[in-house]
Amino acid sequence: MPTLEIKDPSTYKLSNREKEVVSLIVKGMKIKDIATALNIKSNTVSTIKRNIYYKLEVKNIVDLLKIALEHNL
Numbered sequence: 001m002p003t004l005e006i007k008d009p010s011t012y013k014l015s016n017r018e019k020e021v022v023s024l025i026v027k028g029m030k031i032k033d034i035a036t037a038l039n040i041k042s043n044t045v046s047t048i049k050r051n052i053y054y055k056l057e058v059k060n061i062v063d064l065l066k067i068a069l070e071h072n073l
Contacts, residue, residue, distance in 0.1 A: 014055060021048045025061070026068045 014022065017038075024034045031049070035042040058064045 014052065018048055018052050018055070021045060022052055022064070022068055025049065026065060 020038065021034060024037060029037070031042050031045045035045045038045070053059065053064065056064065056067055058067065
């Protein structure tokens with residue numbers, strides 16, 4: 001099983017909105033629920049999530065959770 005290389009969190013450059021979405025994803029919220037909570041469209045949340053995955057270089061929720069928990073995102 002390949003290991004996840006975790007970069008220095010300062011290199012992530014997540015926006016405040018992206019950090020909000022990460023925190024809600026980590027809490028187990030679904031896209032639709034996040035959209036409702038943030039008063040934005042589901043498509044917008046999906047785009048933000050895609051950008052987060054790109055910036056953090058993760059491919060799945062498990063890797064995202066590892067990074068978020070490791071670096072208190």
